[in-house]
Amino acid sequence: xxxxxxxxxxxxxxxxxxxxxxxxxxxxxxxxxxxxxxxxxxxxxxxxxxxxxxxxxxxxxxxxxxxxxxxxxxxxxxxxxxxxxxxxxxxxxxxxxxxxxxxxxxxxxxxxxxxxxxxxxxxxxxxxxxxxxxxxxxxxxxxxxxxxxxxxxxxxxxxxxxxxxxxxxxxxxxxxxxxxxxxxxxxxxxxxxxxxxxxxxxxxxxxxxxxxxxxxxxxxxxxxxxxxxxxxxxxxxx
Amino acid sequence: xxxxxxxxxxxxxxxxxxxxxxxxxxxxxxxxxxxxxxxxxxxxxxxxxxxxxxxxxxxxxxxxxxxxxxxxxxxxxxxxxxxxxxxxxxxxxxxxxxxxxxxxxxxxxxxxxxxxxxxxxxxxxxxxxxxxxxxxxxxxxxxxxxxxxxxxxxxxxxxxxxxxxxxxxxxxxxxxxxxxxxxxxxxxxxxxxxxxxxxxxxxxxxxxxxxxxxxxxxxxxxxxxxxxxxxxxxxxxxxxxxxxxxxxxxxxxxxxxxxxxxxxxxxxxxxxxxxxxxxxxxxxxxxxxxxxxxxxxxxxxxxx
Numbered sequence: 393x394x395x396x397x398x399x400x401x402x403x404x405x406x407x408x409x410x411x412x413x414x415x416x417x418x419x420x421x422x423x424x425x426x427x428x429x430x431x432x433x434x435x436x437x438x439x440x441x442x443x444x445x446x447x448x449x450x451x452x453x454x455x456x457x458x459x460x461x462x463x464x465x466x467x468x469x470x471x472x473x474x475x476x477x478x479x480x481x482x483x484x485x486x487x488x489x490x491x492x493x494x495x496x497x498x499x500x501x502x503x504x505x506x507x508x509x510x511x512x513x514x515x516x517x518x519x520x521x522x523x524x525x526x527x528x529x530x531x532x533x534x535x536x537x538x539x540x541x542x543x544x545x546x547x548x549x550x551x552x553x554x555x556x557x558x559x560x561x562x563x564x565x566x567x568x569x570x571x572x573x574x575x576x577x578x579x580x581x582x583x584x585x586x587x588x589x590x591x592x593x594x595x596x597x598x599x600x601x602x603x604x605x606x607x608x609x610x611x612x613x614x615x616x617x618x619x620x621x622x623x624x625x626x627x628x629x630x
Numbered sequence: 631x632x633x634x635x636x637x638x639x640x641x642x643x644x645x646x647x648x649x650x651x652x653x654x655x656x657x658x659x660x661x662x663x664x665x666x667x668x669x670x671x672x673x674x675x676x677x678x679x680x681x682x683x684x685x686x687x688x689x690x691x692x693x694x695x696x697x698x699x700x701x702x703x704x705x706x707x708x709x710x711x712x713x714x715x716x717x718x719x720x721x722x723x724x725x726x727x728x729x730x731x732x733x734x735x736x737x738x739x740x741x742x743x744x745x746x747x748x749x750x751x752x753x754x755x756x757x758x759x760x761x762x763x764x765x766x767x768x769x770x771x772x773x774x775x776x777x778x779x780x781x782x783x784x785x786x787x788x789x790x791x792x793x794x795x796x797x798x799x800x801x802x803x804x805x806x807x808x809x810x811x812x813x814x815x816x817x818x819x820x821x822x823x824x825x826x827x828x829x830x831x832x833x834x835x836x837x838x839x840x841x842x843x844x845x846x847x848x849x850x851x852x853x854x855x856x857x858x859x860x861x862x863x864x865x866x867x868x869x870x871x872x873x874x875x876x877x878x879x880x881x882x883x884x885x886x887x888x889x890x891x892x893x894x895x896x897x898x899x900x901x902x903x904x905x906x907x908x909x910x911x912x913x914x915x916x917x918x919x920x921x922x923x924x925x926x927x928x929x930x931x932x933x934x
Contacts, residue, residue, distance in 0.1 A: 482819040
């Protein structure tokens, strides 16, 4: 087995007195698309943010490409090739689409900025139409595309996506997942957190199921799609 | 329209552009970490002393040409004041980054007292002064009277507006500016994108100090005198200007400074100069009542 690009070992994370993650262990291999599914409040977003040290893990280890990054600063982690499209998109509301995209280039400088921006406009043609518009004036779907494109601008080795389907119309969700499939086929390593288990599992090589801050189950996307327990809990039980 | 009105308008524009420069420090720091840096007026005061020291040094070494004197003084004052701004943030605010909102406010007042006493002890309590560097004026006949525009005032206007234009350019079009704006709009997201937000906050303090230093040099040139307490009233005025324009907004600070300067000058020239401070602060009270977000600020929406 090749060494994983990211590995979490027995991670414990607290929000004040509340334990959000309990002894979470998982790994992602380069080139894989891995998803983490689970209900609202299971700790999925906390897990993504704790990779960036916000909040810091109380115990356990986060190993990224052989280095322990558990105690590193957020900007160090970002500078070394992990990018995130976070929960709630968090695009910069007062910046234009183009400026938001430029913010993604901080870790690598603006050497490839023009070239990569063109690539983003091919991936998400809607962004090109809106390039000089401020992010706050755009729809939820467009903001989601912008958040993903901004993350891609740093040419990440590992892309973390937090609920890209949240609050979007089914047709937009379909578009976004089609784009993610394209990305995965180019060899991008993707770690996807989703409530929309159906879309996520179809896209993923492997997946983890999280319940109350613990990993309950793991398997390939196909295995989990047909798993009785998963179907009842996350796929509407049909 | 008579000459007095026009004259006061020009005086007010000059004063206001300098208020605007200092207000920038308040508004940018507020924008990025949500605190009012009450030591900012003292940073301005320190820069006035530095300007005088620099002028004395240059004169001692026999520099006499105005451009060289100005260049040397600006450079020296801006660099040293910038170091002050950086150091104050490191010592007084950074250690309190994750504490309550009141804590850095209290340490700001502490720093302000320390700087005042430091200047008083090291430089003496007497008023200090610098000689007029730029003699002469431009006179224009207006009706029965005339309007006088001293070369000093012209220089102040040019320098202040150049400073503001340069900063606007930096914030709008450079990478540093984008990093400042990103940190202001969403600090957590900025750090996830690889921005060292602590460093950006340091930069903002330095920018504020540099603008205050420019103001310090310019005001010292105009009035010629200052003392260790000079930062207090000008600091509060600049703060008023920042609130007037909308605290957190960069163009707001500049606009607020100019409006405050002009209205204060018109009031003191046409109505009563003894009550000009009362007038300025009454203006602050009225803004806070009727438009708390300021002219260009946005209404505060509570974040969930």
